[in-house]
Amino acid sequence: MRSVDLNADLGEGYGPWRMGDDEAMLGIVASANIACGGHAGDPETMFRTLSLACQRGITVGAHPSYPDKENFGRRRLLCEPAEIERFLAAQVGALAAVSTLAGARVKYVKPHGALGNLATVDRPVCEAIVRSVKVVDPGLAMLAISGTLLEHVARDAGMVVFSEVFADRGYTSKGNLVPRGQSGAMIVDPFEATDRMMRFLNSGRMPTADGDEVELKVDSICIHGDSAHAIEMARHLRSALDRGGFTVSPFIAPA
Amino acid sequence: MRSVDLNADLGEGYGPWRMGDDEAMLGIVASANIACGGHAGDPETMFRTLSLACQRGITVGAHPSYPDKENFGRRRLLCEPAEIERFLAAQVGALAAVSTLAGARVKYVKPHGALGNLATVDRPVCEAIVRSVKVVDPGLAMLAISGTLLEHVARDAGMVVFSEVFADRGYTSKGNLVPRGQSGAMIVDPFEATDRMMRFLNSGRMPTADGDEVELKVDSICIHGDSAHAIEMARHLRSALDRGGFTVSPFIAPA
Amino acid sequence: MRSVDLNADLGEGYGPWRMGDDEAMLGIVASANIACGGHAGDPETMFRTLSLACQRGITVGAHPSYPDKENFGRRRLLCEPAEIERFLAAQVGALAAVSTLAGARVKYVKPHGALGNLATVDRPVCEAIVRSVKVVDPGLAMLAISGTLLEHVARDAGMVVFSEVFADRGYTSKGNLVPRGQSGAMIVDPFEATDRMMRFLNSGRMPTADGDEVELKVDSICIHGDSAHAIEMARHLRSALDRGGFTVSPFIAPA
């Protein structure tokens, strides 16, 4: 049996608001990236999500971001790497403390949104992310987008690094994500997305938007929880993995 | 030589704003209570204050609060102890992470403002504070108002506890602070405040607002930094301690 | 044909988050209470909701609140009436300006949540609300809970006042709402709620939780949008009104 992880962004509510169906998603994934108060999340939301994940034996990671709830961390903020380092440390430190209250333990970090995108190519930002993680817990792993600069910078800094691919995003023949807004950026059909993932997992080669293939390393598949058909796509993929001879298990144990 | 600590609330700015003169105060005190983003503070302000304190060899503690910048944590917020536990853990965890970036190490916790007042008498709140601190670092000490419930609850929970008295606040014959707004609550004259502190330190008995005395334990004297003559009073007291045979040293080493 | 208004709280999202199904509700109600950035809402959310309401010819009112998004304005904040007056004026003034951008015009004000509850009994708070509304536009009407102090204070101050009853809340024999958490506070069954409303509209006497009836004035029926079966209950009631000989029309024209 080969094994692969499924991860999703959870705990992305704020105060009275919810984003997606966390409970359903926790029945499907093996790892949960939890918002830390940057693009979403507050102590109550963090605690509730961490407690649910812990009860189900799901591995939890921190999902820090630009501090920008109104834009959900999707807009780049102009700031120095040193500032990024400080607000990320504060976010991950906050989540780690609340996770202990919830009986969970944060095991990895995955940067969110516009910051995560910048970390695919910007070395000073990657280095700031790595430093901010290490001050909270030098044993934390990094979950990075497969084939991007963050993988290399984190690995060179001695971190354990895991690589993720996206179930619902198109790839270029260079192994990059097709930018949102361009044709082929999003794969909305659950059958198509599942089909592509199974082909990729069985071959190690990701079908690209231009009809080619590209080799990508994979430890985890990211499924988005806030799009319209998120749960449907997640269930579809999970079921195909179960039937296709894959064990869905976390890339790192929950505790 | 007898020794005593002087502590002050620092890092109480936010974004572009400052509160008091942190640099001057860091030349006077031995321990600094650093705001954690609750009543004041943000990652940049935390980092700057922690770095300054670290450079001067000052011991740093966390100064968490109700999350209420607009009221500077001085207003009680209606919430459950479990909520207090979660937002305090998030605040102290954030400060601890940023302190490592700054080369400092948080050694104790002192609750701020309305929450600190509530912790003099409310057992569930004291217990929430203790739990929130332990999840960040079980080795953290508590700095509590001398003679109050928080001292006992923290000690019963196995924490190392230090006791503070206030240089600029009047005391009742029961050893409580005269409530703000009542006659005798504030001591604004630096000579009077210093005189009272020196008498107290030499006798162990605090002169009270009604002309009596009350026995109080003391490890640290709190001097406020945001009142008009704060720095003047602090310098006056510090000078009297130096001349009066006291060493001003922190109740716990900075690292 | 007798006529009655249906109102609902809309625009209660924030940044990327939504609360309830505003588009569905705008197909059912005749008046929309729009969040002003206190318990919910931001300029983008206000504009989007106001534009939708305007397109459908729905009358819009301001729905200001304690400034407390994390608790959705449902928690009482300790503050002076003069402070309430100032933050309410800022909220209503903000919504009024954005409404002009959206081609809509704010016609009335209805206080939200814990502030709305306080305004049923607290005269200084009622007076603060009235003053805050008048500085934005002396022609604004007040939508108040039927039979409460706010009705009288607003009317005595020369405002046009409309009275609302709740489709999904139980009443005491004194005409007050059964407090949340008590038995009979919430009516969750759409049939029961609709049945009660129709009996009330035809008789002017509201069936109470203890089996009695109480006379209540009514210009509008409030239907909540954020409960689980909100849209179902709203449709059910709307359909019963249409079939029962009532015209659903706003208590005040949209422009």
Place this chain on the structure above:
Amino acid sequence: MRSVDLNADLGEGYGPWRMGDDEAMLGIVASANIACGGHAGDPETMFRTLSLACQRGITVGAHPSYPDKENFGRRRLLCEPAEIERFLAAQVGALAAVSTLAGARVKYVKPHGALGNLATVDRPVCEAIVRSVKVVDPGLAMLAISGTLLEHVARDAGMVVFSEVFADRGYTSKGNLVPRGQSGAMIVDPFEATDRMMRFLNSGRMPTADGDEVELKVDSICIHGDSAHAIEMARHLRSALDRGGFTVSPFIAPA
């Protein structure tokens, strides 16, 4: 007697924090630009500042900004002109409502910081600013940096426009401000700044950083309140104007 206005940015505190010495500045200037909750300000701070200005007969204007207190509105935020239009309308609408509570009346608008800089050159942003102002009150005037695009766009839209120059900023020979950080950007010596202003007022030609002169229109001189020697420079300039045959009076009456 020739007359000229002096304006300063006031009410730039937030919650417990203050920026500069508003009371001293209100004794010097004739017009006060009041923060609206974007880069600074909250209903209490707005009210207090507006009340002080009103008592002294000072004309008040709105000083809206990018919504970014942590960076004091000094950082450009990536957003569409339509978003700018909405948050500016909300800010100016809020201030206008609070000003009525304070007995004052907002008479003009001056955009702050990074937004103000963008409005010197960016037409869609200028148009967004103009639209946002007009929905609050079509009679509001615009206070724009002399010689910049905002002047023209506002005038073309039918607004009354006043032009300001800066007492403490260097000018290029094209009439633009020397960018902060470049040599000659800031004039810190009160004698030099005053001397330059008097020469300019008497000749209509502004001495430039490269030793040349440039013609500039002027209705008002902006003096900054948050720099170290702000009050000293303001008093110096005010005194020179009084002695030099100028009446300091607002470009528009306060009520």
